[in-house]
Amino acid sequence: MGSGSRIDHQHHLIATTASASISTSDDAQPFGAAEEQQHLISEILRLGQRIELGQATDAEAQRFTEARNELRSEWGNDDIPSDTDGLPESAPDDDERVAQEARDLEEQVLLGQATIEQTERLSELHERLQPAEDRAVQRAAAQQVLDEMLAEQQAATALHVQARDRLPDEPAVSYEEDFDAFQRAYDAARERTARGEAAIPYLTEDATGGLGARDGGRGFGVELEFDVDGDYDTRSEARERIALDMYRAGLSRDEGVHGYHAQQYSGYTDAANAWRMETDCTVTGEIVSPILYDEPATWQNLATMCEIIERHGGHASFRTGGHVHVGMHDYGVDVANHFRLMQTYKAYEDVLYRLAQNPGAPGNLHRGPDWCTPNRVPADGYRDLYSVEASAHHGQAVNLSGARGRQSDHGEFRIWDGSLNPSVIQTQVKLSLGITAAAVRDAGSTHRPAGGDPVQLGGHRQRLREAGLLGRRLTGEQWRTSTLNFRRLVDEVFHRSQDKEQATALFASTRWQRR
Template sequence: MTVGSGSRIDHQHHSVAPTRGTDTLVAEAAPLTIEERAERAEVRIIDTSAEDAPLNQFYVTSSDDHMVFLPRRPDVILGQVTDEQDALVQVGGNIESHHVYGDVRVTRGPSGQPEVTSEDLQCLCPDLHDGGDASTCDRRAAMANLIQETLSSHGHTAVDRAAAQEVLNEVAAEHAASIAAQDQARAERASQPAVRSYSDDMDAFQEAYDQARARRNAGEALVPYMTENATGGLGAREGGRAFGVEIEFDYPPSMPQSERQAANQRIARDLHAAGIAPDPYMHGWHASAREGYTDAPNAWRLERDGTVAGEIVSPILYDEPQTWNNLAQVCEIVQRNGGIASARTGGHVHVAVPDYDHTVANHNQLINTVAGYEDVIYRVAQNPGADRHRGLEWCTPNSEPSRPYTSVSSVQSYNNSHHIGLNFQSVSGRESDHAEFRMWDGSLDPGTIQAQVNVSLGLTNAALREAGTTPAPPPQRVGHHRRARAAAGQRGPLTGEAWTNTTRSFRSMVDRIFSREENRAQVAALFAGTRWHDGR
């Protein structure tokens, strides 16, 4: 489904459906019927009528990467999986997580009846075990319950069967859409015209860097601002990702409280008068989330925020001229009424990830790609108008998992906070999923905000494109470059080999996430106007 102008989306922040030709993919997915699925997964039913059997429920993933439900009463399905897959075992009242590879075995006890114990279902690849994470997403649980009704030997209605088949079809289509999106991302990258690599051609980076410094010295905007095709297709309505921004702002400390309230009222009225906001009021915190997000261009809202003077929350956005014209107007209205981007303010960018689906490798790749360029990202996250990054209190870097997560639910569980840089609060394998990049400093410069959006989109798309084929770069934590410079006794501007070395990771990231010179140059300008974070 494509999200049209003015359509209501009653999910969490900036949630959207994919825009990659889903209707076509549904037809191409050719979902299996329930009977065909059982045959494809090599599933057979054996009798186990022991009332005290400890196994209540068992889920495995079948060979075509879709869930099959194994009910306890009085049947147990013995299946085979042909790749590393997640499984959940409910033993008694407790749910245990197992990562299964190969045959799932059921043994017969002395009575001749099949007996199933947790040992029979032990993890067969302990080096990939997820440490006992017991959660699972609502979609899989709902699908499992429906399939249970269909596979049960008790009577079932045509409605039950139709409902179960509908869920199977939906999951098959979503998975096919995810695979197609990954293939499309790889094909698009391969088809891009060659550009000068910042990694291989130091002069290409240096030119963009020097041009940005020259603009600043001339009193011009440091970061270029584009209103046409600003993302190179990454944020396009058709074939790209939806995104959204939250712009925090403050007032000078000298401004009296009464004047702050009057300024907020003026901002709200001006946003409405400009046709950007639906009403002339300042709303409570998370008002947009309660109302339900939409991609209507006049759905920007001024909201209260307990840490700063206010926050302006965008509707669902796409890379279109109206988006960038409205963003520029928002920034101008706030500044006209005395608003500033103080050291307390942050900027949040939400990026849709419906095509990540339940493929945990996609989520792991994004986490680890961000970790690999962490020091670079937190450098360019600085507001170029400030002398340093605001700090890490509200955007602590994510802890890279010592082992890859083995379920989307564990990704969400361990990366769900308004205090971390990459927030997966709204990620659970649904079409409405979106990741939140919270490491950005607040800014009221449209070019800076646009560059922050582009980096967020670029990282997200690169992770999908490279998952399963290209390892993420090794972690490079915040403060890495500052510590390296201190250890080498380097002070002041760098030249020669030292300059080449200290820019190497930035140049690598730019080549990885962008295939267009305009986007590379825009982020090079951010690099030119910022400095390495000290990691505190």
């Protein structure tokens, strides 16, 4: 992606059948025609990827052909089923009310504020308002969407293969097997703290080992929430001063304070001067970055941004979060990738909440899960992308509402506490990148994350409490066992020693969290 390129994260509404959602509740109704068509498209794309990778069985290849023929025969003629078939004709006044409701919902969609239910309702309204002679146009639009998605899926497959081929055969060191290597990194971090030095190193050259590289890696973005002590006027003045210094430092294009989610609505860019100050009703303010890549200028700009906030009295309080967005351009519509991502999160949930803690927080406490609740991950995986979004949405530790099967897809790691320490933020970014990359690399593997021994939030404290060890300094085999989940995590997401050492320094600076 070149400098200044733009990504459109708005809803993609071309065919009326492409926007229906699937209920995941226990009392869900049978799928309607729109949902069945979308599921069939998802199945075609998933099987097509397996064929492209040379992983498809004969049965899967046969099903791919059957599914494509089924799509053409069932929805490729004038008898295309509609969820509105059988509805009575509307009176003129009813038509106007329907049209007004559709216009209102279209505005929500264009602003990127529509829920799944509102998007589904808009599709129903379009169907009711649509003359029968226009349905052929809609079928052509649906085919165009399918063709575009197939092209993007092929691109995702190629990127998947490319990333897998670049992966080293063996990591530099395994912390699960070499406990002494972990212990040396842990002790070194504690010793730096004792000397009054920064416990966590800050890297500026090749900080991510290719995970966030512009060529072949993933773009990422950060949201830095901050608080300022004082009354309303004091906080408002601080926002304005920070915004002005951002502009003077060349980090933003103007000196204004923008509304909540203004960056999202205007579209993201990777221009270096596209940082933006936004308001947020839960904190004093929020700084939203452009699309970033692992380059020296990125890390210098991040450090400068943190310094500007602190210069004007900004700090990370218990209310603030640090959200990390990660590109998922190679995930496509194969929900095996998304399932592996969520399996990985769940396997290491407890240690991730520990690493999410702001090391500068009083009492070594996490801000709590009110705005980053633990995700529930279905044991049998996901049916399609709609079911992914239903179980990993905004307000949870991992938000996959931006997963649409497009190359502009991204996930959001909301689990992290707010911090204005660039080293902490960088480590959180690298963990987010590493988990995202490991999931797509290992999707479909028989190897289970965390060795098949997942630890959910509060699990380590519970195990220590049951053993009568809570609050005691662990040694020997007890310490080795307590750190196993962390050591497996860094082995799974990192290959380089310096990345594991940096994550270990964050581990040494944090504590296990309560549920």
